[in-house]
Amino acid sequence: MTQTQLNVEQSNATSFDAVTENHLAKHAIQVHKFGGSSLASSQCINRVLEIIKSHCQINDIIVVSANGDTTDHLFSLYQLAQEQLQASLEEQDPRPLEAAVAALSKQQQALITELLNANNAKQLIHSLAADIEQLKAWLTGDLSAHHNNILAFGELWSARLLSALLNEKLCPSNSIDARDFLVIDNEVDCLVDTATSAAQLRQHRQFGKLAVITGYISKDERGHTCTLGRNGSDYSATIVASLVDARNVTLWTDVDGIYSADPRIVPSARKLHRLPNGVAKELGRLGNPVLHAKTLLPLINPLTEHHTHLHVASSFDAQVAGTEIGKFGQIAKQELxxxxxxxxxxxxxxxxxxxxxxxxxxxxxxxxxxxxxxxxxxxxxxxxxxxxxxxxxxxxxxxxxxxxxxxxxxxxxxxxxxxxxxxxxxxxxxxxxxxxxxxxxxxxxxxxxxxxxxxxxxxxxxxxKDARHIGLVVAGLGNIGQRFLELLPSQLAKVEALENTHLVGLLSSKKALINNDGIDVNQALSLFEQDSQGYDNQQLLSWLSHHPYDELIVVDITPSEDFSLLYEQFFQQGIHVIGANKWAASSSTAHYNNLIQQAERHHSIWLGNTTVGAGLPINFAIDDLRHSGDEINQIAGIFSGTLSWLFETYDGSTSFSSLMLDALQQGITEPDPREDLSGRDVQRKLLILARKAGFELSLDDIDCQNLVPEHLQALDTQAFLARADELDEFFADQLARANADNACIRYVARLQATPQDDSANGLKLTAKVSLEVLAKTDAFANLTPCDNIFQISSRWYQDNPLIIRGPGAGRDVTAGGLHSDLVNICQQLASKQNQVKIKGIN
Structure with missing residues (x-):
């Protein structure tokens, strides 16, 4: 980073527009206010330095409170001085006051020497010494005339120190005493002389330097020092924002947002991610511990109609999205x-x-x-x-x-x-x-x-108790994605667990529609066609990392391996995933195990019941058996609806290639039927179920019979289809051999765990997917075409295996399976409580 420009990060993007037009944000002024607890120690101040580095640009403005409890110390000094003046001559003892002044001076010197190099520290200590002498003179002189001047030292020292530290380590900076520009009528009403204050602020800001301004203090029309009340630095920040028409104000404090009640008293309080201006003002008026009563007054300029958004975030965990206050739609208006x-x-x-x-x-x-x-x-x-x-x-x-x-x-x-x-x-x-x-x-x-x-x-x-808001993002708007969206309105209306679930994002491979105020589920696809924009993964992750919901669920209905590679970052942000996409669940062992660990670490839920068997509850059944204490030793079945249809239908009356081309026309096969005939899809499904059953293996551990001859595998799709009749001899031969034994051919997946003492875990695993000859009485032999069948043997189901059978493909059953996962996640989230992050408590 250069000395003339800071890194910029749009930390609180509120819409996809804000993400895609981030270059506009880089030219809009933002105000960042740091409270006393955020500046209480050298460690805290260094953390603030990192926040400024990541979130600010050179034309932004920093507003600061006094470091730590400095203002309380100054109040105590004033009270000590009063007591000394009121005491009789015999009882007056200047030593307690002198000791308290010395302790305050020592505390400020310690901050300076811990943070600055020797030369810069020397200059600041010299200025501090002059201030301490002035402070002593006021404390022992006409005390009442200098009450506010005494209290003003805290912010003055804080701004001076932070500015010096910025100059030394980050970028050019200048500290500004708010009394040099901010004019109010009196300390009761605190009405700002906007024209005078704005003009004087322009004179004191220096081009190419990051301004650090004192909070809490101002002056009246006579030039006398005034204060804006306890916690008045928040009010200072929004006043300054109004004077420069800032786009955003961020209040960096010791709590990561505004909650539905004081979280120090109500452990179940939930963060209010977005608050309309009027509601926030009412909260401040009625005693919310984070919002100063007058903080919100300057956020709307009635003359220019400029709206400044206010954010409340924690300087102790800057990556956590806080609370945003501004103008929002219906979802934010439901908050209580x-x-x-x-x-x-x-x-x-x-x-x-x-x-x-x-x-x-x-x-x-x-x-x-x-x-x-x-x-x-x-x-x-x-x-x-x-x-x-x-x-x-x-x-x-x-x-x-x-x-x-x-x-x-x-x-x-x-x-x-x-x-x-x-x-x-x-x-x-x-x-x-x-x-x-x-x-x-x-x-x-x-x-x-x-x-x-x-x-x-x-x-x-x-x-x-029912106010938790869940955002829903649907990725993949193909056949099944469209059906999922068609079912969504009725599901939201009738399923209690989905009461506060809101569709907020739609993604295709190239375009996105993101709306924090919700997308009308009855017009979702038409709104996508009308309003979607191009995007890339970085823009998508930028929005997802700052979504304004208690929870966010991404429903992945894409076939994209690239999209599945985003799961790790989703989990790191605490986002939940429902995946019909098989890539992540069948990825390399190391990658899959890492995803499981990331999801557990960040309390993300990952469901993928539709990766195998569409809407059939096979994943659920395996999970339930394992969690109930059972031990699975065998999984077998017919996992491909396409291959099920082909081999249930193929009787030799027509050639296999003709049957395959007919299935292609009906949409039963993939656009390139080799995707089905290769067995790779079945191989991945067996791997997914094996992992669900608790076995650790990779795709290479599963033998896979490719039904496409090697000389046809490298052709393009059209060339393969033109030569499809070259498949016929092999399949006719396989069928003839089966018929000779009064049997049939089926493409079967099998996983067997056999006890073996000399193996590492006491089990020998064998896994394969292949074309088998089965007796016509076999459970896998007589299926309705397109059906899947799953057979599970376990300690409990040893002599009579558990069988799950039904349609293993189709837009309705797959979309229904996705909705089942959605309800499942929402039910789990209903009782989830996020930890409140407050300095000194967590």
């Missing part, structure tokens, strides 16, 4: 969450009835208002101001301590089913009141007692 606030007051007054309540809304922005019953809910800090305001209106007020618990989601107050469920979830709590928020994005229950962890967990369980 539960939040709470304790230590509130319920205030009753006549001034809260009717239109008069609007004045209270405007003046105090209460948690909730009921203008019919005449009450509001406010914070305890607002009690005095509200009392004084009502006194000026000569109105009495009655206060009662309360708490609230709320269900939050897009227009939930207008959804009768959600409100009814919320009421049922509160049946043991008996709330005082149930109130709709003014924006309809929440239903708020007012409780007479504090909201306990038990109440929160119970309500969260009742409200979100």
């Amino acid at each position: 969450s539960v939040t709470y606030l304790n230590d509130l007051l319920l205030a009753h007054s006549e001034s809260f009835i009717g239109e008069a309540a609007n004045k209270v809304r405007a003046e105090f922005a209460p948690i909730c208002v009921d203008d019919k019953q005449g009450f509001v809910v406010i914070t305890q800090a607002q009690q005095k101001a509200l009392s004084q305001w009502l006194a000026s209106h000569d109105t009495e007020v009655k206060f009662n301590p309360v708490s609230i618990i709320a269900t939050v989601g897009h227009k939930v107050a207008e959804r009768g089913d959600i409100k009814a469920r919320f009421k049922r979830s509160l049946r043991s709590v008996k709330p005082l009141h149930l109130v709709n928020s003014d924006n309809s994005h929440s239903v708020i229950a007012i409780l007479s007692e504090p909201c306990t962890p038990e109440i929160l967990n119970n309500v969260h369980h009742d409200m979100t």
Whole structure:
């Protein structure tokens, strides 16, 4: 990497357009904010450096909080100084304050010396020493006049250090004190003077340098230092984004997203991958621990209609996709969450009835208002101001301590089913009141007692137990893929396990349609024809790695070996795979074992029941026997529907080549019938079943009889078909020999595990697929043409083998088998819980 350009990675692509047009993203400004926990130590700061290297470009903007608990230390210093000033002359002892200042200085020096080379560290330590002297002067002087200046040091030191580190190790950078450009009206409303602030920010940004800006602090119109409240650096980041019309803001913090409840209290909380702006604002207003109440206000510019997307991600696990806040479709609007606030007051007054309540809304922005019953809910800090305001209106007020618990989601107050469920979830709590928020994005229950962890967990369980969202990507839109999609609407409507499953991707070999807001399953193929775009594997993986769903399932209905090679990367991203594609399951032993290990390591589910037997439950039966403790010692049968049809039909009345060409016309064989006659397909199917049964072997361990003479194997398809009659003599001879013994010919697969003490595992394996002469009474001799038959012998099924028989090919049964796998996976995922990643907990 050069010193003038950073690597760029579109870490939160939200649509296939965003992936395919990544070059446009490289010219759009993005803002990255790093919280105090992300900058708490030299190790954390080096991790931030790697995030900047991977996710930023030179014209982006970095906003920082104070390192670790620096702001808390500064608050403590201020309080110590106050105590010292208030003490009598005899009781004043400057030593605790001096010691605390020295400890803070030592902590900052340690960060500097651990991260920077000696020369750069010397310069920063010199600047720090000057600041410490200024800090001492303010702490022992006119304390109240410099409260905000004292608190501002944390962000100032953090920005200065990160900028110096970037200059030394990564790219040109300059640190900017937000007080040099960011102008607000006051610390209560924090309304930004946008024109002045934007103009002054342009003056301080330097071309070709990555800007590092202090969060949390600003100035008022008189030039006095102001703060934006605790966690105000998030608000700083979105303000800066609005000033430069940034495309994205990412809040890098110690949690990997916004959850359906506080995950520190509710272990079953699930990540909300995408939140509409209005819902996120309501969550912030009602106490979500990640969202600052005012953070979301600047994200939509009413003049330019520019929408900035907000992401919340973890700096401790930057590869995990976080939560995105923006403008989304119906799927994101279905998300539900539960939040709470304790230590509130319920205030009753006549001034809260009717239109008069609007004045209270405007003046105090209460948690909730009921203008019919005449009450509001406010914070305890607002009690005095509200009392004084009502006194000026000569109105009495009655206060009662309360708490609230709320269900939050897009227009939930207008959804009768959600409100009814919320009421049922509160049946043991008996709330005082149930109130709709003014924006309809929440239903708020007012409780007479504090909201306990038990109440929160119970309500969260009742409200979100069926809210898990699963994205579905279908690869392969041929005959079977089309039938799978034709069946999908009715399956989604009638199968409970698929309730929150959404079709979000369609792939052919050359084109893709990806839509995070869902693809209408009733128009899937026509929408694909209309809107699909060209893609490559890198673009596909880029989108899949940042999908906005609790789980993602790829249904592979392709015959492509290249596509099967993507499975390893799918599994590494925790993506589940349903494969009708045989390549992965019959690949080399080393590759297959690696796929199994990757799937297990990343908790991915890999089902492939349609790789053998179409919709027949042969894979399921073998799995069930093994998991139940049985031991399989023999698998045999007729595994090819094409060869089943050919040899059940071939009686010598017509030549074999004529029969084969007729099957080709009917679509029974592959476009090149040698794919069937070679036996390779049967060989792969036997390998897949053998591995399912717990045997380790490779394709080369299975003897395969190729029914195509060697001199016809290398021809192109048309040349082979023109000379197909050269097959006739061999098959006529085989049939004649069988008829002489009152027998028949069938293409059979056999695997035998024979006990043998001198072998490594006590078993000798023999496996082959070949043309056999069978008695006409044999179980494999009398099948309906195209049928498959599977015979399993085991410790339990020794004398009377288990037989599974039925159609082994066909678009309906294969598509049905894929849907069976889909329901199976969704049922398994229903009880799955993803680990919440929070610094200090995990």
